[in-house]
Amino acid sequence: MPDSQPSALPPDLPASEDLLRVLLDISQSGVMLMRPVYDAAGTAVADFHLEHLNPAAQQMLRLPQRPAESFRTIYPTAEAAGVFAFYRDAFLSDQTARRENNYQHDGLDGYYLLVARRQGEVLVVSFTDTNDQPRTATEQALRASQVRELDARAEVEREREQLELLLHDAPAMICVFEGPEHVFGFVNPPYQALVGPRPLLGRAIAEAMPELAGQPIFDLLDNVYRTGETFRANEMLVQLDHDNEGRQELEKRYYNFIYQARHARTGAINGIFVFAYDVTPQVLARQQVQELNEELAAINEELRASNDEFLNANTALTHAQQELHLLNQELETRVSARTRELQQQQALLRQVLRQVPASIATLAGPEHRYSFFNEPYQQLTAQRPRLGRTVAETLPEVVAQGFVGRLDEVYLTGQPFEAKEALLELFDPGTGKTKPIYVDFVYQPLRDDDGQTTGILAFIVDSTAKVHARQAAEAAAQRLRLLTDALPVLISYIDVERRYRFMNHAYRAWFNQDPARLLGLPVREVVGEAAYANARGYIDRALAGERLAFEARMPYRKDFVRHIHTDYIPDEKNGEVRGFYALVTDITDQVEAREQVQELNEELAAINEEMLAANEELRDTNDRLSYTNVDLDTFVYTASHDLKAPIANIEGLLLALEEQLPEPVRQDADVTHLLGLMRGSVDRFQRTLVHLTDVSKLQQAHAEPAETVALLALVESVQLDLAPALAATHGQLVIDVAECPTVRFSPKNLRSIVYNLLSNAIKYHAPTRPPRVLLRATCPAGQVRLEVQDNGLGLSPAEQSKLFVMFRRLHTHVEGTGVGLYMVKRMVENAGGTIQVASTPGAGTIFTVLLPNRA
Template identity: 35%
Template sequence: MPATSVPLPLRALPADDLLGDLLAVSMTGVIYYTPIYDPAGSGEIVDFRFEYLNPTAQRMMSMPEVPTVTHNEQWPHSIAHGTFAFHVDAYVSGEPREYNINYQADGYDNYYRLAARRSGDGLWVSFTDTADQPRSPVEVALRESQAREKAARAEAEIQRQRFYEVLMQLPAHVAVHEGPEQVFTFVNPGYQRIANGRDLLGQPIRTVWPELAGHGILDILERVYQTGETFSAAGMPVQADFTRTGQLEQVYYDFFFLALRDAQGQVTGVLNFSYDVSSAVRARQQVEQLNQELETRVQERTAALQESESRFRIMADAAPNQVWAVNPDSTIRYANQAFLDFVGVSLEQYVATGWSAYLPAEELELAQATLETAIRTRTLYVLEHRMRRHDGQYRWLLAQGAPSFYANGELYGYVGSAIDITELKQANEQLRRTNVDLDNFIYTASHDLKQPIANIEGLLHAVQHELPPQCRVGEVPHMLELMQAAIERFGRTIGHLTEISRLQQEHNQPASHVLLAQVVHEVELDLAPLVARTGARVEARIPADVTLNFSEKNLRSVVYNLLSNALKYHRPNQVPQVSITYTLLEAYHVLAVQDEGLGLDVAQDREKIFGMFQRLHPHVEGSGVGLYMVKKIVENAGGRIEVESTLNQGATFRVYFPR
């Protein structure tokens, strides 16, 4: 018989050895867990303990065969992603379970496929991830979409930051009111300043500005919110309590109210953009009411940008003044619609040509150098310059700009605005010429009257000398005295007019660095006879190193007039007490002269206190021009003077010298 082949019997292996060998060669990761129960005894599974990781799992997760951490300690976001619940369900149900997840947390970023099954008191979990195999087209597309979304969010954040910085830098007053109650949700520094310490954020506008209800402004805001229709007004009169003293102040504003909408087009709030044009309006009123209204041109533009950029463009294009932005190298980045309307070109054309084509050649170099210096030093840019309008006429503009930065501190560029001040400059020039003519007239008249007055005084002295004694009877001596007194008063008046004329002509004397304490001390020495005669006590508390950038001659005149008045206008039978103090504010040096003398009724005599030839205590010798001259000197230098006083209780004069 032919031989037959008999297969050899297989060697029987222990089950543990088979399982170990299988797990060792498995190309998928395998984990064996045991549950961890709630120590409070509720029977709830709160975590899983690692009992074993096969070599593939160890390699894929960079973990040892028996990790010391628990499942939730290794993957803290497992609960939020649903993987922990998957493990619990597989263990509790005892049925096989599968789970697919794109896990992007806890240092992992892969697409995982998991299979789990309970075995006795433990749970076997087999898993694969895309790190060990090519990603599917679906996962590739998903990751590309996530990358694009992340980049879009980053760009949106940059645009939002730019939008916020532009709002905070604009010289206008900007606020956002949300909801039917018009609650403040945003205010820029310009708006915060006029609020003068009021709590704004989170407050309805009717609570913050109740006095505006009488002007219809709150009703207009409500109408914009209800209808979504834009509202704009130029030079609108407003009376409000800006000083929070209960006194309403008359001002003029350009207003622009724009409805803000959500993604579904529903109105959610109102953008409040306003600009104080009181100075311009009052200047036009003073010079034959030239150009009664500032024209507001609002043109809404849309572009394929993120929402924050779109809002900025809408706000900038809605502004009545010209808004612009330049790059760190001073090239044009952006100009709003009002600016483009002014020059008469598109944004693309203006960016391509720059501003050199629109500025006079003789002013271009200064304007460019001023802007470049501001960018280099990161300081404010302020300049008055001419610019050619679309009709060929050169108009005067006041341009102001400030640096804007990215979130990382890198310079974004400069953002600013410009307003047409041509009519204002013309008005100021007309006023200047008028003042010059008046000053010349006063000077000439006072000069020409000096000699006739001297002649009359000489003739009167001659009459008195030649008049025989027998004629010096009755009212004659008294009449001669009255004539002499009248001539002296006339002479003093002519002298005051000459002094006032000189003050007007010399108001622009060159400033220098002057030690304030030294000037005050020298004035005290000049007034030493008056101090001795009245027995006054003068206390000056001024730091020795305080320096003012001011005309020394004019500063001496200011201090002299205030101190001499404090000494002269003391109460009868009372020793004058005078205090001279100094305070440094953010924008001013403040000199205060306080006395305990006759005082003033400020409420009744406010208009007379600094008036020419106004004397509120005629029984005291004086000319009535001292405070007038002080006010003119200080205001000509860009400062101001204030007074606090109570009749028969003294007065305090504060002079604010610009820093």
């Protein structure tokens, strides 16, 4: 469901903090409040503190309310399983995030549905564990898929560690920069030796090597990170404070190095890979040779200027030639050693590429001949590639699919090519058929020192599973459309321009048009001016982000007026309302029945006024009142009886609908929510009918005959019924009825009065203390006086005035219907008695009942 802003609390509800605490305590879903723990730099979320776990979360995770250890300490496998990254990203995105996760580590084994959203500096997480419920095929497949994912991640982690070990021992200087600030994420020993013990890891290069300011290094790194173009340097002068002595005149050294962009799986650049080696000796040797050549030229000039010094110059020339020969020999030795080092580094690079989990191949020349491929590439192509053969010879089926033509274009233009989720059909020699898969791939041109394209690097990732998952989600959306069309409720989506963007099939019956023809039309034009005027204020509030539930009379047409119950659910993203969902239920029959009852009540009030005004017409008025009450009870009974069959039919249709839905659709969160709303409406309607039936029986109970009742025995039987509630609350019931051992009253009505008063006293006890209830009975002349005193929540004067109203509930933290006290008052007054209440908020309540003790 889309995110929604919290609506204002009704004035008769408890304070929001108490309501939240009760909601957390009774919620069947686990709820965690998590506070982030940042790294040493204070910029990245490294862990979470578990600030609070509600009872459901404590039970499912077997943890206390506020564990002492951090999240990653309690669940060390959470990072590999992707759970920690889910929580971190949800906190940083400030959006509602959802995840289905099969977790079988760290003492847990469950299939969890996670929902997380940031609130201030706290991450709120709600989750349910379906471990005790039958698993669907989708859940079992996801469970197996996540096990394979964890194994794959473990394998990738082992390969990463091996790669770091190889790079650590490589003879070249290697490091990895992360992010646009070029923070050192990896440094091998030869690179660290450039600056001795100076710390590098975790620091930006500008901070770790400030002496590079004014040299071209920083600009080169920024350009590679921004463009992704590889930079190669040949004998570049770089000046560093190698000994960390703070010298103003820095040592001059020359390096050959490569800056190559590193890409995330999404293709975005997230760092730079650096491969460098020191060529200072070669450069200095060449400079010495150049100086010797300059000296030799000077000597030749002197020889031409003076024949007298010929012999001395010839001798000096001979010595210089000998020194030059020695220098050339030394240079050749160094170049040979350096060549061997480069060959070793190339072999190391090939070994690294073989272990990368993606499919990689290098293609030489315009014919695209294989010069290298790793094992994943071999597996992808059924072991068919051979070094020296062309792609067209090895994989002839890809020529017609355009992949070889794309290679030709990259080689000709020198521009890289990238594609996402491209369909690739590869021949499988084992089955003799082609197998379609989806791949993400990059063709990157390879260039020589002169910038000429000499080959192509192919980097391929299999995205088949991702494509299939998206296709399954689209199929689920189509099934959801079929479900909404099958429901009798009007379901629609209205955008910020107040136009319909979605309608289910139920709109056809109301507006006599195909819903598809109404899409894009304004609400005013579809429902009519009169109905739109009634709904406009609610639409304004929904588009402002408020979630609404309201009832309204809607005159759609002169011959079509409906009473509706409507839910408006805003659709928000990044704090912006894009529209809202509307669920409209026809309650015309219920409203008309309620209006008839109201009309009868108004008629009864008028009759009562006439009784007070004209005493001489009292008997006639009483007769009319009796007739009216009988008619009212008859109507209520008839209405409740006649409505049972339709609501039972609706309940049966709802059960049939649930059985017919495919299992994946039934498990969809939106479908489950809609079905829950419909079941709740049916349950509330059935309970209301039962209560209306009970109320209609009160008139019949008025004529119940009086009998001699043993009061103590009656109270003790009620006490047995209330024993579980007393035990659960550690309550105490004190009975003092010795003054009235027997009374003359209807046994059934007297038991109902005692039971309702005692059960309310226990039910609405104060949460900070166990209930203590006192029942006292006295018998003044011709009467029975019952007092029920408790130490519960108490009632304010305003609440006391609403206490005996039918269906009115003053406390919602426990179950109830608001009918019990109404019926008690009717039974007492029908018998000619009275009931009074005295209460103090926070201290308790006393109910006093006076009944005639009939002879």
